[in-house]
Amino acid sequence: MGLSKVGTQMSRMTGLRSLMEDVASAMATTTGTRWLNLSIGNPAAIPEVTTMWREAAGWAVADSFSDAVAYGASRGAPALVNAIADYFRRHLGWNIGPENIVVGPGSQMLCFAAAALFAGEDGSGARRIGLPAIPDYTGYQGICMVPGGIAGAESGWRVGADRSFHYELDLDATARRTDLGMLLVSSPCNPTGRSLRTDEQDALIAIAERMDIPLFLDHAYGRPFPQIGPTFAPPVLHPHVVNCFSLSKAGMPGERVGFAIGPERYITPMVSFLSNSVLHASGLAQAMAARALSSGALDEVVASAIKPFYAERRTLTEKLLLDAMPADVNWRLHANEGGMFGWLWVDEDWFSDVDLYADLKKRGVFIAPGRSFFSGPLESGTHSTQCFRITLTVDEKDLREGIGRIGEVIGAASPHRVGSRPPLSL
Amino acid sequence: MGLSKVGTQMSRMTGLRSLMEDVASAMATTTGTRWLNLSIGNPAAIPEVTTMWREAAGWAVADSFSDAVAYGASRGAPALVNAIADYFRRHLGWNIGPENIVVGPGSQMLCFAAAALFAGEDGSGARRIGLPAIPDYTGYQGICMVPGGIAGAESGWRVGADRSFHYELDLDATARRTDLGMLLVSSPCNPTGRSLRTDEQDALIAIAERMDIPLFLDHAYGRPFPQIGPTFAPPVLHPHVVNCFSLSKAGMPGERVGFAIGPERYITPMVSFLSNSVLHASGLAQAMAARALSSGALDEVVASAIKPFYAERRTLTEKLLLDAMPADVNWRLHANEGGMFGWLWVDEDWFSDVDLYADLKKRGVFIAPGRSFFSGPLESGTHSTQCFRITLTVDEKDLREGIGRIGEVIGAASPHRVGSRPPLSL
Numbered sequence: 001m002g003l004s005k006v007g008t009q010m011s012r013m014t015g016l017r018s019l020m021e022d023v024a025s026a027m028a029t030t031t032g033t034r035w036l037n038l039s040i041g042n043p044a045a046i047p048e049v050t051t052m053w054r055e056a057a058g059w060a061v062a063d064s065f066s067d068a069v070a071y072g073a074s075r076g077a078p079a080l081v082n083a084i085a086d087y088f089r090r091h092l093g094w095n096i097g098p099e100n101i102v103v104g105p106g107s108q109m110l111c112f113a114a115a116a117l118f119a120g121e122d123g124s125g126a127r128r129i130g131l132p133a134i135p136d137y138t139g140y141q142g143i144c145m146v147p148g149g150i151a152g153a154e155s156g157w158r159v160g161a162d163r164s165f166h167y168e169l170d171l172d173a174t175a176r177r178t179d180l181g182m183l184l185v186s187s188p189c190n191p192t193g194r195s196l197r198t199d200e201q202d203a204l205i206a207i208a209e210r211m212d213i214p215l216f217l218d219h220a221y222g223r224p225f226p227q228i229g230p231t232f233a234p235p236v237l238h239p240h241v242v243n244c245f246s247l248s249k250a251g252m253p254g255e256r257v258g259f260a261i262g263p264e265r266y267i268t269p270m271v272s273f274l275s276n277s278v279l280h281a282s283g284l285a286q287a288m289a290a291r292a293l294s295s296g297a298l299d300e301v302v303a304s305a306i307k308p309f310y311a312e313r314r315t316l317t318e319k320l321l322l323d324a325m326p327a328d329v330n331w332r333l334h335a336n337e338g339g340m341f342g343w344l345w346v347d348e349d350w351f352s353d354v355d356l357y358a359d360l361k362k363r364g365v366f367i368a369p370g371r372s373f374f375s376g377p378l379e380s381g382t383h384s385t386q387c388f389r390i391t392l393t394v395d396e397k398d399l400r401e402g403i404g405r406i407g408e409v410i411g412a413a414s415p416h417r418v419g420s421r422p423p424l425s426l
Numbered sequence: 427m428g429l430s431k432v433g434t435q436m437s438r439m440t441g442l443r444s445l446m447e448d449v450a451s452a453m454a455t456t457t458g459t460r461w462l463n464l465s466i467g468n469p470a471a472i473p474e475v476t477t478m479w480r481e482a483a484g485w486a487v488a489d490s491f492s493d494a495v496a497y498g499a500s501r502g503a504p505a506l507v508n509a510i511a512d513y514f515r516r517h518l519g520w521n522i523g524p525e526n527i528v529v530g531p532g533s534q535m536l537c538f539a540a541a542a543l544f545a546g547e548d549g550s551g552a553r554r555i556g557l558p559a560i561p562d563y564t565g566y567q568g569i570c571m572v573p574g575g576i577a578g579a580e581s582g583w584r585v586g587a588d589r590s591f592h593y594e595l596d597l598d599a600t601a602r603r604t605d606l607g608m609l610l611v612s613s614p615c616n617p618t619g620r621s622l623r624t625d626e627q628d629a630l631i632a633i634a635e636r637m638d639i640p641l642f643l644d645h646a647y648g649r650p651f652p653q654i655g656p657t658f659a660p661p662v663l664h665p666h667v668v669n670c671f672s673l674s675k676a677g678m679p680g681e682r683v684g685f686a687i688g689p690e691r692y693i694t695p696m697v698s699f700l701s702n703s704v705l706h707a708s709g710l711a712q713a714m715a716a717r718a719l720s721s722g723a724l725d726e727v728v729a730s731a732i733k734p735f736y737a738e739r740r741t742l743t744e745k746l747l748l749d750a751m752p753a754d755v756n757w758r759l760h761a762n763e764g765g766m767f768g769w770l771w772v773d774e775d776w777f778s779d780v781d782l783y784a785d786l787k788k789r790g791v792f793i794a795p796g797r798s799f800f801s802g803p804l805e806s807g808t809h810s811t812q813c814f815r816i817t818l819t820v821d822e823k824d825l826r827e828g829i830g831r832i833g834e835v836i837g838a839a840s841p842h843r844v845g846s847r848p849p850l851s852l
Contacts, residue, residue, distance in 0.1 A: 002638070003695060004553065004607065006571075007543035010702055011695030017702075024499075042497050050492055057487045057710065065480050069680045071468050073450075105531050105682070105704050112703040116571065117433035127430065142702035145432075145542065181430065212428070254495045254709030256531070269429060269437030276436055276443075276568035277538040278531050282708035283680030284483065 006145045016138040016372035019357070023366050036402040037394065039366040041190070042253065043226070043340060044313075044393035048305040049251035052297050053288065060287035068283035074275035076103025076259065077283060080290040084259055087293045091224050094237055099264045102271050105281040107220060107246040107258030111184060112143040113273040114242070118214055118266075119181035120146050127181030132174040132204060133167070135343075135373035135387070137190045137218070151177055152375030154384070155194075163322070165332040165345060167194050171203050175210075183208055186218040188231055188338025191373050191389040195222070195337035201233035208240040214266050218244045220258075221339045225302050226250040228310045229338035235261075242266050247289055249340065250298060250306065255285035310340060313392040313399075317342050320400060324407030328416045342390045343370075349381045350415055353388045356406075359413065363405045432571045442564040442798035445783070449792050462828040463820065465792040467616070468679065469652070469766060470739075470819035474731040475677035478723050479714065486713035494709035500701035502529025502685065503709060506716040510685055513719045517650050520663055525690045528697050531707040533646060533672040533684030537610060538569040539699040540668070544640055544692075545607035546572050553607030558600040558630055559593070561769075561799035561813065563616045563644070577603055578801030580810070581620075589748070591758040591771060593620050597629050601636075609634055612644040614657055614764025617799050617815040621648070621763035627659035634666040640692050644670045646684075647765045651728050652676040654736045655764035661687075668692050673715055675766065676724060676732065681711035736766060739818040739825075743768050746826060750833030754842045768816045769796075775807045776841055779814045785835045791828050 003011060013021065019039070027035050060068055064079075075081060081098045088094040104110040119129045128151040129144055135155070144150050153174045155167035174183070183204060187196040196204070201217070208215035215238075222231045226249045235243045242262030247255070260270065274280060292298040314336050321342070325331050334343040346356075353369035360367055370387025371378055378384050390406070392399065429437060439447065445465070453461050486494055490505075501507060507524045514520040530536040545555045554577040555570055561581070570576050579600045581593035600609070609630060613622040622630070627643070634641035641664075648657045652675045661669045668688030673681070684707075686696065700706060718724040740762050747768070751757050760769040772782075779795035786793055796813025797804055804810050816832070818825065 002548055002553075002607070003543055004546035004548045006546050007548075007695060007699075010539075010542060011698040013698055013701065045492060045496070050495070053495060054487060054491050057491065061480060061483045061487060065483065066471060066476055067680075069476070069479060069678050070471070071674075071679045105708075109704040113436075116436060117429055120430035120432050122428055122430045122433075127428075139702075181428070248497075252495050253497045254493075254706075256705060256708055269433060272437040272439055273433075275439065276565075278535040278704055279682060280680075282531075282682055282711050284710060285708050 005147070009145055009147050014138055014142040014372065016368060017142070019369065019372070026361065033364050036365045036398045036405070038390040038399070038402045039368040040391050040393070042393060043249045043251055044309060046251065046305050046309050049301045052292065052301045053252050056288040056291045056297065057284070059291055060284050064287045068287045070283065072280045072283050072286070074280050075271045076101065076280065077286040077290065080286045083290040083293045084261070088261065092235065094261070096237070096261060100261055100267055101259060102267050102274065103257065103259040103281055103286060104274055105256040105278055106248065107218060107244040107260070108139055108143065109256075109278060110244055110258055110260050110270060111140065111216065111218070113270050113277075114182060114214070114216055115143045116145060117269050117273060119144070119149060122181070126179065128179050130174055130177060130180040130183045131185065131375055132171070132183055133169050133185045133189065133194065134375050135192060135370065137186045138372045140184055141375060150375050151180060154374065154376060159332060160335070163332050164335050166335045167192060169200050171200070171207070174204070175207050180211055180213055182213050183215040184218065185216070186220060187233065188221040188229060190221060190339055191341050191368070191370070192334045192343040193229065193337055193339035193341060194334065195231040196233045198233040201236065205236070205238055205241060213240070214242050214262070215240055216242050216244055220244070220246040221249055225298055226306045227302050228306065228340050229314065229336055231338050239263050250302065252285070252288070255282060255288065257281050257285045257289045310392065316396070317392055317399065317403070320403040324403050326407060326411035326414060329410060329414050331410070340392050342392060343387060344390070345383065345387045346410065347386060348414070350413070351386050352380060353385055355413070356388055356409065359409045360406065363409060365402050365405050367406065431573070435571055435573050440564055440568040440798065442794060443568070445795065445798070452787065459790050462791045462824045462831070464816040464825070464828045465794040466817050466819070468819060469675045469677055470735060472677065472731050472735050475727045478718065478727045479678050482714040482717045482723065483710070485717055486710050490713045494713045496709065498706045498709050498712070500706050501697045502527065502706065503712040503716065506712045509716040509719045510687070514687065518661065520687075522663070522687060526687055526693055527685060528693050528700065529683065529685040529707055529712060530700055531682040531704055532674065533644060533670040533686070534565055534569065535704060536670055536684055536686050536696065537566065537642065537644070539696050539703075540608060540640070540642055541569045542571060543695050543699060545570070545575060548607070552605065554605050556600055556603060556606040556609045557611065557801055558597070558609055559595050559611045559615065559620065560801050561618060561796065563612045564798045566610055567801060576801050577606060580800065580802060585758060586761070589758050590761050592761045593618060595626050597626070597633070600630070601633050606637055606639055608639050609641040610644065611642070612646060613659065614647040614655060616647060616765055617767050617794070617796070618760045618769040619655065619763055619765035619767060620760065621657040622659045624659040627662065631662070631664055631667060639666070640668050640688070641666055642668050642670055646670070646672040647675055651724055652732045653728050654732065654766050655740065655762055657764050665689050676728065678711070678714070681708060681714065683707050683711045683715045736818065742822070743818055743825065743829070746829040750829050752833060752837035752840060755836060755840050757836070766818050768818060769813060770816070771809065771813045772836065773812060774840070776839070777812050778806060779811055781839070782814055782835065785839065786832065789831045789835060791831050793832065
């Protein structure tokens, strides 16, 4: 049959996605095992949040069904576009109009469109998608239709006096490049929870400005919603910045609604791209989103349910890890600045993220190996193979049991232990 | 800022889309004009159909809300994938499983994915999207990310004894090509209403087989739903055929649900493409679709409401055209084999589709000029500039008035008339 070059690239499952297949397949085919799946990226099912969205859905079906199920505008339903403009005027004082807004079926699709529009071959050569804060969201690697089209800058880190550590952006590595078509960074970050400081965000904007390329800031976990954890730099209006927002982590991932706000010269081609591919996001989902933004219901559940839930979960997770992880293993947890994950680094030569995955699978637990969130070539025994991600969003009981088994498995694998087995290999 | 080559291509509005902007802008900014918009592609708002979908939506919100709003599988929600397999087993006797099915946010997105996967650069050169039955759906031109990536074969025609005409595929033109990566054809066709005969479909399959490329059959207007008008060749299971289906013309365009059925080797990369870009279609919309397929409610409204509505509209339109169109102008209407449009050909040297658009706009009527549905270079006074499309789906009153004014404007433009003005130019 033959796939095109783009086809060969896009028919790959990125690292984490193929693992997710393994998870789904194991969970579907094994009977008698109660799997503890700490690998997932689903937001927590918080009852108040589900209720809020269900009410918004009921309203959309009752009040605007005929409009919602008809073809709509590729920029987004006017009611939602106006609700977004109004919301950001009220919350951040932004003076924006429809020309600055594009709604899409999820912010991943918007990033995919941006990657096609602003990176890839142009008249002068291949322009890459710059990821200035590796490790970062694994899905960014999937949006690139060109082999080798990702240029990641791996972060350094500083360690805390306690069990914490924190990534430090290698801004020079990004600034030195001459082949970038866009920059893309999640803040707060999936998987690490790192949030850009204002000085880092300003430095990235300055780089984008000098290169005359757009900087895409992905606020999927941040402000103004869902505010999962504290953040530093707020979204910013700037001639070289496109801000991406998502309702997924505010409890509606399956409905696929995200939007981008930025300069018209970047937004307009994104609208055209949608109009040539997916047309627009679901009309009912857009009506639900407009309702939740305008009525204040989204802000209410963010303040009353989402923020407290994740703050409590984070505190619990830190306590559980301190209890469960072996004291004689040099492990660290990334500082908490948002995101719904725990990002652990086991700074030991013998440790391998994929071995941990395999060992934990035998114990009925799934975690996400860290290597999928790095972009460069991997070398075993280095940082990019020594990290893993756990979700904070499963049932508390599963979280307790899962972290307990993680501690046991890492303890058993550690050569510090008398009688432990030799180092694992993939 | 600089767009990539793909970006330059994808940020274009295809011909018809830029006209739609003109339509929307005129309708939004003009006060006091009651516009008769016969240019639209929206299906008719048939009350029984809307009621059926509203009930399905109510059921989805009440019964499967939590599942529906969570992240789902990129192949499609298992409930919908299973409902599709079961539906086609019952209706067409197909023995298919999940591996043969992919659900996406609209069949246009599925065609976009297919174009990226199966056409474009491969190791040996540029492979094009073959459109073997031009004129065909204008959106097919938008899905191609490569300039010059469309290879259309313009159809010939035979004329009827009455005012009808019928396109005849130039199968040899398609068979001669050596640069195709896929074939794509709508049947019944938007805009013309042409339906592939079984011998034509078989010939296209034979070409696809010989070239070892997939033939995408777009059944958006056909069987088993929405059955807008009679069709000849049914969907077919074949190692080189991918069948695309859509719920848009069955009354749910805004929810963006389509699906493809075909061999696993073509379906699998399409699932991966979705997983790397848009993730999946709306969960609630998928739940609605599963319900409508499984309960028989969709089949009921197809039989009781959709088929009769369009049959009646078609009969009415033919009568209105015979009454309104000038007898001394050589105009013809494409034979009725499905589709929700009337496709007219004014076989006169002086006639131009875009002049008609401009003249009718002054009279408060919008039509879709035909040239957007052709793929080659245009020459005025030839067939590709002498056609236009009208929708059958507007209010009956608007249809009557609109067709009346079309007849008047064409009559006034005709040089056969004493005192008429000279030929129009764009």
